[in-house]
Amino acid sequence: MRDDANTDEVTLGRIETEVALLMRLGEATRRASGTAEHRVLDRAAYVILRHLAGAGPQNVSALAAKLNLDGSTVTRQVSAMQRDGLIARTPDPADGRGTVISPTPAGLQRMAAVRAARTRLYGDILAAWSPDDRESLADLLHRLNEALESRTRRR
Amino acid sequence: MRDDANTDEVTLGRIETEVALLMRLGEATRRASGTAEHRVLDRAAYVILRHLAGAGPQNVSALAAKLNLDGSTVTRQVSAMQRDGLIARTPDPADGRGTVISPTPAGLQRMAAVRAARTRLYGDILAAWSPDDRESLADLLHRLNEALESRTRRR
DNA sequence: GACAGATAGCTGTATTGTACAGGTAAATCA
DNA sequence: TGATTTACCTGTACAATACAGCTATCTGTC
Numbered sequence: 314m315r316d317d318a319n320t321d322e323v324t325l326g327r328i329e330t331e332v333a334l335l336m337r338l339g340e341a342t343r344r345a346s347g348t349a350e351h352r353v354l355d356r357a358a359y360v361i362l363r364h365l366a367g368a369g370p371q372n373v374s375a376l377a378a379k380l381n382l383d384g385s386t387v388t389r390q391v392s393a394m395q396r397d398g399l400i401a402r403t404p405d406p407a408d409g410r411g412t413v414i415s416p417t418p419a420g421l422q423r424m425a426a427v428r429a430a431r432t433r434l435y436g437d438i439l440a441a442w443s444p445d446d447r448e449s450l451a452d453l454l455h456r457l458n459e460a461l462e463s464r465t466r467r468r
Numbered sequence: 469m470r471d472d473a474n475t476d477e478v479t480l481g482r483i484e485t486e487v488a489l490l491m492r493l494g495e496a497t498r499r500a501s502g503t504a505e506h507r508v509l510d511r512a513a514y515v516i517l518r519h520l521a522g523a524g525p526q527n528v529s530a531l532a533a534k535l536n537l538d539g540s541t542v543t544r545q546v547s548a549m550q551r552d553g554l555i556a557r558t559p560d561p562a563d564g565r566g567t568v569i570s571p572t573p574a575g576l577q578r579m580a581a582v583r584a585a586r587t588r589l590y591g592d593i594l595a596a597w598s599p600d601d602r603e604s605l606a607d608l609l610h611r612l613n614e615a616l617e618s619r620t621r622r623r
Numbered sequence: 624g625a626c627a628g629a630t631a632g633c634t635g636t637a638t639t640g641t642a643c644a645g646g647t648a649a650a651t652c653a
Numbered sequence: 654t655g656a657t658t659t660a661c662c663t664g665t666a667c668a669a670t671a672c673a674g675c676t677a678t679c680t681g682t683c
Contacts, residue, residue, distance in 0.1 A: 322587065324602045325594070329586045330518075331609035332494065337515060338616045339491050341536035344670080357640075360492060363485075374660060381496035383642050388662060390640090410649045410660040431484045432477065438615045439480070447479045450608045454486035457605060460593045461493045499641080512669075529631060538671050543633060545669085565631040565678045630679070639670080650659070 357382075357390045358399060362416055362424040365400065370415035372405060381465065399423065512537075512545045513554060517571055517579035520555065525570035527560060536620065554578065 343356055357380075364379055365371070377387040391414050394400045399420035405411030416424070439447055498511055512535075519534055520526070532542040546569050549555045554575035560566035571579070594602055 321591075321599060321602070324599070324606050325587045325590045326583070327606040328590050328594070328602065328609065329583065331606060331613055332490070332590075333515065333518070333586075334613045335487070335609060335616070336491060336494050337535065338613060338620065339487065341620065342616070344536075355639085360488065363488070372660075373662095380492065381499075382640095384661070385643080385663080386641055392662090405660090408650075408660080412661075428481070428484065431488075432480045435480045435483050435487075436476075438619050439483070439612075441615075442611075444476060444479070446608065446611075447476070447483065449604060450612060451479050451482040451486060453601065453605045453608060454483065454490060456597075456601075457594075458486055458489045458493060460596075461490070461497070464593050465493065465496065510668085527631075528633095537669095539632065540634080540672080541670055543631095547633090560631090563631075563679075565676095567632070625683090627682085628680085631677085632675100633677105634673105634675080636673085637671085639668100641667085641669105642665100643667105644663105644665085646661100646663080648660085648662105650657100652657075653655090 357386075358394050358397075359424060359427055361387075361390060361394065361414075362399065362420050363428075365414060365416045366421060366424060370413045372408075372411045372413060374411070376414065394420070513549050513552075514579060514582055516542075516545060516549065516569075517554065517575050518583075520569060520571045521576060521579060525568050527563075527566045527568060529566075531569065549575070 360380060361376060364376065368379070373387050373391060374384055376382075376391075377384045380387065391400055391402070395402055398417055401415050401417050402412045403415065405413050439450075442450075515535060516531060519531065523534075528542050528546060529539055531537075531546075532539045535542065537545075546555055546557070550557055553572055556570050556572055557567045558570065560568050594605075597605075
């Protein structure tokens with residue numbers, strides 16, 4: 314029993330290490346490709362467009378809640394995105410205070426382009442992996458995110 | 469063959485999605501716990517201490533290279549950490565230009581505390597997971613990071 | 624050994640992404 | 654109807670980062 318508990322703690326420590334490392338690498342990658350050609354879409358704009366595309370047009374508040382960001386942050390993000398023609402603001406017909414944010418065709422097109430580029434990137438990075446391992450990684454990451462998200466919501 | 473290629477592209481898309489989501493969640497978690505009690509160690513300080521503890525005292529440049537950060541960024545980080553008593557600067561005996569950054573006992577202690585807290589957090593989040601799944605997650609994340617890192621270095 | 628170029632680190636400045644506080648207008652509730 | 658809440662925006666501040674430019678030192682070449 315002692316050994317099992319130990320092994321488990323070691324595994325948790327490894328997961329902690331690897332997640333921290335992944336975050337660092339991910340940010341470095343984003344920064345590096347951000348300044349270069351791929352300045353098409355900064356990170357926040359990408360996740361906002363992903364969310365709008367997946368869950369449909371919605372209010373700033375709904376977006377902020379989903380993205381775990383302050384409303385003011387999202388306001389400024391969507392302002393910038395509107396300036397760039399990526400989203401459109403329309404008054405919410407059901408609530409005079411609200412404005413509905415919808416992706417524009419140009420926004421969707423750019424999001425798709427970034428997504429395709431990223432997918433290609435992963436294809437490149439994981440070129441040597443077996444399909445099974447790729448599947449496992451996708452599954453486990455999905456479950457990890459579910460677990461993280463449910464905990465975030467719960468708190 | 470058509471189906472296989474398709475399946476694979478879907479998997480890559482899922483991995484892209486999940487990594488993006490994990491980054492977003494991770495940042496949200498960091499921000500949330502950053503303002504609260506856990507203001508013990510901001511992110512950069514933690515990774516710097518992790519690295520110093522693992523690889524030994526070293527120069528600002530070496531740190532910057534390892535962390536994929538600009539030297540000036542690391543300079544400021546270590547300045548703040550020195551102010552907080554987490555690291556010490558000593559002149560490099562082998563190179564008059566350099567200063568060697570070493571963790572202080574207080575820095576190591578705080579790093580260990582944060583690490584333990586994070587490990588506990590993962591234990592909490594993954595409470596329902598089987599040991600096998602945890603192992604798989606740790607392994608696959610490790611391999612993903614290796615792949616990412618070797619690509620970053622190669623570029 | 625002297626000088627040219629490279630390197631280590633620091634400082635100034637700008638940018639980006641974020642939060643919090645405060646304001647206004649609209650909605651909701653008692 | 655009046656009080657409270659909500660949605661959004663704006664002002665302000667802060668943290669993390671990069672780039673440019675600076676000085677001190679090192680390294681190689683002649």
